[in-house]
Amino acid sequence: MSPVRGDTDQMPPISEKLDKFFDEKMKQYPTKRGFLVPMLLYSQDEVGYITDEVIAHLAKKTELTELEVRNVISYYSMLHTKPVGKYHVQVCTNISCMLRGGEEILEHCKQKLGIGNKQTTPDGVFSLEEVECIGGCSWAPAAQVNYDFHENLTNEKIDKVLEQYRGKT
Amino acid sequence: MAQLTLHPDEIKIVSKRFGQGATDINRYLELDGYKAAQKALAMSSDEIINEVKASNLRGRGGAGFPTGMKWSFVPKESAKPKYILVNGDESEPGTCKDRPILEQDPHAVIEGVIIAGLAVGAKQGFIYIRGEYRYLVDIMRKALDQAYAKGFLGKNIFGSGKQFDCYWHTGAGAYEVGEESALMESLEGKRGIPRIRPPFPAVVGLWGGPTVINNVETIASVPHIILMGGQKFADYGPPKNGGTRLFALSGHINKPGVYELPLGYPLKKMIYDVGGGIPNGRKLKAVVPGGSSTFILTAEEAEQMNMDFDSFAKRGEFLGSGGVVLLDDTTCMVKFALRIMKFYQHESCGWCIPCREGTDWLKKTLTRFHNGGGLRKDIDNIKYLAQNMLGRTFCPLGDAAAIPTMSIVDKWRSEFEAHLEGRPCPFDPAAKITELPVVGAH
Amino acid sequence: MAEVKNVTITVDGKQVTAPAGTLLIEACKAVGIEVPSFCYYPGLALQAACRMCLVRIEKMPKLQTACTVPITDGMVVATDTDEVRQARKSMIELLLGNHPLDCPVCDAGGECELQDMTFKYGAAESRYMEGKLHKEEQQWSPVVFFDRPRCILCYRCVRVCGEGMDVSALGVQLRGSSSVIAPNEGDHLNCEECGMCIDICPVGALTSGAYRYKTRPWEMKHVGTICTHCGDGCKTTLGVRRSDTGMDIVRGDNRDKSGINGDFLCIKGRYAFDFFDHPDRLRQPLIRKEGRLTPTTWEEAIEHVGKRLREVRDSKGGQAIGVIGSNRATNEENYLLQKFARTVLGTNNIDHQRTTDFAGFVRAIAGKENITAAMREVASAPAILLIGNDPTERHPLLAWNIRNNVRLNRAKLYVVNSQSIKLRRQAARFVQVPAGSESKFISFLNGDDASAGSLTSAGASNDALKQLRDELKAQKDLVIIFGSEVQGADISALVKFGSGLGAKFICLGDYANSRGAADMGLYPDLLPGYIALNSSQNFAEEWGQLPSAKGLGLAEMKQAIKERRLGALIVVGPDAPDDLGLELLEASDTFIVTLELFQEQTANGTYASPQRNWASVVLPAASAYEKAGTFTNTCGDLQLLKKAGDITGIKSDFEIIVRIAERMGADVHKLVPFGQGVHADMGQTRGAQSGEADRHSVWLAANGLEPRLSPFDPMAILDEIQRLVPGYDLSRLNLLAGNDQHMHAAEHSNAGAGSGLVQISPAQDSLFTSGTLGRYSKVLNDVIESHSLANKEVMAD
């Protein structure tokens, strides 16, 4: 009934190494889909975002329909099906950070990067997102750039942080 | 993370190895590591459970359920495999106390999982770490590899002939997944929608097997309890509230940080002594005692409180997750309520009507209210919405959203009134009215 | 199974006793206390999502969801306190907050559970001032539309599609207040298009492409009748309006769930009524004049047909006339047709397209009591063996029953098929055998281990076969279902195997009344009830002299036509086989009458049908939805067909046959027992001395039935069927109440009937086709087109 999607001969959309790693991890779960959420996140880290090809690939791996995989993806706020910047700047404005200037940091980043919340700079280097509590409360205000934590932020400090990343490109 | 703050009142049990390089297994072994697991191997499962019961250890995830009792609910015989699941989804606003444990002492968590497994007869454990904590996932992966390499995990742990496996897992951004049944769904590769209970996880959990779910800190306390003896641990805290816990101070406080203090520690002392008081000579206005899901205290109430589960339970309130957030008198409580609601609206899984729709309408109403568009009837309406969520949602997230909201409306009603009729936020000198009341939109 | 003990609880002061473990919501229902719910749906997974069913249970700290709490002894429940009412009201308020309240234009208006609950529990006050979320309506398939703001997220559609249909074409995406139901192909559906999601939707979020914006529910008359498509016999409720042409069917659904099909309907039952007003629907009789089919009046047409048939019969004898009956005509029509053939035309040349070997089935089971299973039993049997067929495509209700029996009752399903059919997913064991080797498999079941050799393959090891056989032998109350792959002697062998185990059987035939056609004697060698021609006493006593020689079967009639031995032929029904080869006859002088639904009209106003341009006279006949009578489904379950309405210019097969008979000079009173018993005629009028009573009126009186006053009343023939056909002992009350009743004509026939090998030609329909009717259904054509388009896109990817 349902047509088979995804060309089987095609190169997998993720590296062989990552794919092997998935295969190993999947063995630790009694069901094929057990490792799905981490697989999505790690694939996103490698590919940049979760492409249709990644979805097809993981659906096949886990013996799920693509619909089921999409249902899962859309639930988790860290998973993106559209490209984001190379450096995804996530500024926390939740209570502890808000009380110590998190909102001002976010505002400053908007000015500095010239983009709004959930937008990407035209050169694709930075994207910005206002996020919920990231566990930096006692070191607020806090932000993450990709997975790196930056804490006790001030406008000057975040400027330096952004500069550092820009330097890496 | 910033440096590990110290205060003389701290009793370092769970944080004992912080700052000592214990992520490396050899260093961990030097610091009494894996002794408790070996001790537990020589104990019967009932002996382990009784020791934990004697410790009066109560869940550090927020609900404070007695851990020994939880373990004793796991059936001895089970056709399906049993599991230990560590809840490292730490996402409750104001809470950042599992992070130092995972960062500084990952082996304590692994050791706790092994002991829990021996106690309930499980052969597998999973450590679930929230997706944002990738560096902690990496630390944990390394720690697990080391434990396997030493033969502390695997087919024949510590040469005992017993098998125990422990694996890491990570989320991808969802507060609700911290709720234990949603956590299991997520670990099974699904959307984080909670399950109907009963059956409780201890009876029907991961993949249908009996499952013990404990917070990172709870699990990390276990090896210490086994080593020092349950009674000793219990004695640190008041009756039925055993031991110490990590309190994360944040917000308007001079010395924010994570401190290990005995349960029952006076909140006033915690704020003014341990935390060094309120900055800039301001006055304390409100305290969030244990993460955003708890009833919010006024400064006066806070000064009376002791930080243990039962002191709060007596008032019909909750000690919560250990995240203590301080608010000084420059804080707009309407804005604070709004920020909290924005969070719950964003994090509601959407499964049930009262939580999905209730958080959404509360967020909308509070947004308008804070922007100057509030009407008098909105104040009651906010409370009405919260009351209609409380106790009626599918999982406690709805309660968590309702509780702070209700306490803010009840205790700071005057601040809502100060926003009424197109007046700008009294706490924000630059505030402008961005939304005027529209009457009869529906 | 352990005996479940009863427990007693108190609900609003009433005592309720029910088996322990019953859900509280169901226990309440049992004593007439309605606990409102959106997400709860019997037979689908519990959700506890809508929170409408919150009730107060003593000793519990919070309100509890009645939909998830199993009752325990001594439970004390309050469902109607202020607290509970307030909780319900607040849920509705919350739902209405974002609901568009476009009830006046919503398809579900008047049939909406949200409307009903708002009415009942009240939420008149609006507490919000913000604007509502708006999203454009989306079309997901030719038949499924989605209006997101109306959706209340009860997840019924997702569950019925996944759990009920095993299609899983719907999911939930995003989270929180953005949560949304999503189709499997991003912006559209790739599914079985059953429409169950629409039916189960409590509001107007999922709407039917066929019905939307056409009418309001209260403007329709609702006629619960039987689907005219496959042989399963689902009840479909037609929503009918009056129109210029007599009537307009606007929708089909199973709104009262009272049928044999419960919750289920497939795409055909739900939407494929739409052939009824296809532009090619024939609305006046046609007579071939100078080579062209030309419109005429009924008077002229019937006169002409009667005259010509009489001529042929009188000059060449009845054996020069052939009759082909229909798998979609009612029992009454087919019975009447063969009676007409045998008593008026004087011929046994009568047959129909045999889609399965019912006659062979009868030979195998005749005389064995209680050996056939009803459709409902498939939903509850503890074990099922399915040999051949692909019920998902060809018997959707049967497939639904099998699936849900496995899911809800843990029934064991064993599938033996040459294809890896979808039902393998529910099978405890699936054995794939080479096509055509079903016969070998049956020998193997009967102990012939040698035949295993030709069955084994990658999909079926020797061990798997043996295990299957062993497990089957251990099954009590097995239901064995087989398709047309199993015929003749193989059926006997299968029955030998199964009857030893006490199994029951279902023989799968295609089309809505193929079983009825067989039961009613559309055979050249069998009378109604599979009675052999040489033991026709009962019929002969009433009908008079019957032709005794075996008539021509379908294949023989074809041959006879080729050889120009047939002077006349009557073909009833739109699904007479296209391959009769009759096109050869265009120039011949065989007089051919067809009773048809469609006839293409060519540009110059004349009629032609590319496939069947061979009729001498075409009579526009009613479809199943335009007439009354009974159908017998493939299992032998008899059900009432109700007439949705009349279409101008069209007559039922029944009326047409009676009129032709009358024009041929037959005594209509003898053909149709109408008017009998009107004067309490108990034999007296025809002379007590002769002792000849009017058996029919005696029977009517004895059965408490009314005399029939019209020769066109099919019930008159049903009276006769019931009286003369063994095994058709039905309860009229049940029939009229819309219930299904299992008939036993097959078991009650006189054994040995019917001859051996005949040609079986299954319909080969899929889920989206339905013989000729399917070709004229816009919905089916649209769906086929959209699916083939989608497939092409995928291939081009």
Ligand SMILES: Cc1cc2nc3c(=O)[nH]c(=O)nc-3n(C[C@H](O)[C@H](O)[C@H](O)COP(=O)(O)O)c2cc1C
């Ligand atoms: C919405 C919600 C979020 C939660 N998040 C967490 C969490 O991030 N970490 C945690 O340990 N417990 C969390 N909990 C509590 C867990 O459900 C559970 O009670 C806990 O993990 C049990 O462990 P404990 O007994 O050791 O505390 C959360 C509960 C709710 C209702």
Ligand code: SF4
């Ligand atoms: S039409 Fe039927 S099969 Fe398709 S999605 Fe809806 S319920 Fe499922």
Ligand code: FES
């Ligand atoms: S019917 Fe019980 S929660 Fe919906």
